[in-house]
Amino acid sequence: MLHFDLRKKEDADHVDWRAMLETKRETVQHETLQAFYQQGWVSPDTSVSQVSFVALDFETTGLDSQQDAIVSIGLVPFTLNRIRCQHAQHWIVNPNRPLAESSIVIHGITHSDIVNAPDFSHVIEPLLSALAGSVVVVHYRRIEREFLDRAFKQRLGEGIIFPMVDTMELEARKHRSGKRSFMDWIARRPPESIRLADSRHRYHLPFYQSHHALTDAMATAELLQAQIAHDFSPDTPISELWR
């Protein structure tokens, strides 16, 4: 993922997801989206131990959702107790634009990989059915949210939005809340990194080679399990985590 300097303050205002989803359900036009919004959502006060999650990760051609596109999608369903690799899915999709050399180096997906890959429109159905009924978990929500919304707008003429748990934001809440101390400033101590690999390291999770959408999704799922084990409880309502 290529997006570490892109944190914005989009999260400052809490969204009323119950109302938002209700509105979406009533207003979306495209039948695929209608079906998606009508499947119902877990209630905000559900405890995390009762929630089905699905970790999601995209590799993209670049960082700008207006110009760049999705190259691969990885997702892994999980619960607080088990991450189920057996039901993991991975797609490579054709971004319909040339791949920058720099992004190939990062995600390892090459021209020849995408030549025969389907367009994103072909994975909409299976993707939505994998997400249906689950709470989506990502590391750095902006990328997945913006690229997904944009990809849907392009194919269906309508965007998509739903609550997501962002493991990076959960790290930021812990390590970036408040101002850096004077001593940190004097000592030129860098702020704690909230990148996926560094965050994982703090929970003693093993090092995984990143930038494979499936591996990153799995890594994100493990990170959320660890974060809940350390900083929350199985009874924490999901509304405390999702944004």
Place this chain on the structure above:
Amino acid sequence: MEAEQIEIATFLAQYAPFDAMPEEVVAEVATSIEISYYRAGTDIFAYGDEIHDLAILRSGAVELFRRNGTLYNRISEGDIFGQMGLLMNNRVRMPAKAIEDTLIYFIPEAMFNRLFDDFEHFADFVEVEDRTRLRQAVSSHNEANDLTTSKVKKLIIRDPVMISSTDSVQHAAQVMSQETVSSILVMGDEPDPDTGFKPVLGIITDRDLRNRVLAEGLPYETPVQEIMSPQLITLDHNAYIFEAMLTILRSNLHHVPVLQHGKPIGVVALSDIARYESQNSLFLVASIFRQQSVDDLVILSQQVKDCFVRMVNEDANSHMIGSALSVIGRSFKQRLLELAEEELGEPPVPYCFLAMGSMARDEQLIVTDQDNAIILDDSYEHSEHNAYFEALSKRVSDGLNACGYTYCTGNIMATNPEWRKTLKEWEQCFADWIDNPSPRSLLDSNIFFDLDGVHGRTNWAEQLKAFIGRRARRNNRFLAAMARNALNRTPPLGFFKDFVMEQDGRHNNSINLKRRGTAPLADLIRVHSLAIDSRSQNSFERLDDIIESGILPKGRGPDLRDAMEFISMVRIRHQALDIEAGREPDNNIEPENLSDFERRNLKDAFQILSNAQKFLKFRYQPNRS
């Protein structure tokens, strides 16, 4: 679609047993995996929980515990755990706790079973791995306790807590909570004339206090005698843990008193035993009692050889192997008798089925025939009851034969009416042998001097043994006759140049290690043990008693033990090799197949036997007083 979990597959491929598997299988295993994170200090598995996955430690550290809470093992990255529970009955046998933040990969049961079926080395790995560790654990325990940890007396950690039968239930409860025990023995006040000790009348457990006192609203002053379980089931301190386990499971008791020479020395609980289970032979023994027909038993008996070979490969010593196989053999007998009784109906008079020879000595090996007999109740009437016991014996004997315990060539079997006698007749018979011995008369009956009750009124076997002990001890004529018999079979010692071969035509270039080694050793040890009235039956245990009694010159006892162990182990290994090579195992070894080391040590062992026979001849000369 590219769905392989690269990270997981790469990780798995670094560690046994996955490192030896085809790449595509490892990739498939990787996709089946489930993952879970455990914060330091949290439990991963609790004892007795259901378990449906094999766990692989991906990162962090995990400790495994024995059921009693002691640390069993600390494992690290790449190690697997949980397989014992998966292999047994989907119950966690070793609680596991994360001692660091830990990530676990789980292989679901279905995939585990597939790997187990398809890949022999996987099956070996998950089975052997645990056993290797178990063995390490047992052997480190053994260092302090020598080789007999499998005896129930080793489980006893404290003296028994006892009260008098006239004490009140409140007093019992007070003593129990003071001593923090969950059971207490109720003792009679008058010493037993036989043992000189006060007898155990019964037992009271926590549960009895709840169910029989509190729930019933009995007054605190109620004498314990009124609410105790009259406890007739006890274990001898020499009983094996297998037997303790069986006794506890089959009689649905949770606490069994252990007696040494009639005196209680402790109480063994089911939980004490769980940690000592030796999984294989125990597994087999438990299955024996689940079989519903002779045919089922015959099928199951195929596993006896595997069990034997595994024990040999695990470096079990001859004593452990001999006792495990004896327990297995005894269990076959017991189950056959139960099945026969189901078919023939209740026995018309009580009886005790006896095992004789190697089974009674806990020295049974894989090539063995059946030696058995019956003690009948004194109310036995031949004309009325004979048919029943004839039929019963025949069923057992035929069943044993079908299960691989061949008919006794000397016809020492319960099917022979001569070896079905009432207790009185048996005592008369032994009295005769002992009082009017001739080497001739004892030659065939030698085998009766190792006997053990396996079913029915087994205490009669104890009575008979006590009778024999009292009668035989210091009876010089009898001991001399026994000694003479013990000298009949000589070690193959023409061999300052080389071994002397058997001349029976069939194994011309071989030595029968049983006939020329272990049997004469067992014989001579028996003579000494009769002389000192040792009640032990196992040759090694008899030797302990003999050494203690001081009748042997210094150093000879330990030498005999080494000789017995060495010859037995050569014989055992030889049989295991035969089985593994698909040959019919026997007792004959070809010296050219021995290593120099074995050859040299065998010669030493035979020399020790020969010297011991000379001493025996000298010690029990008929005209010595």
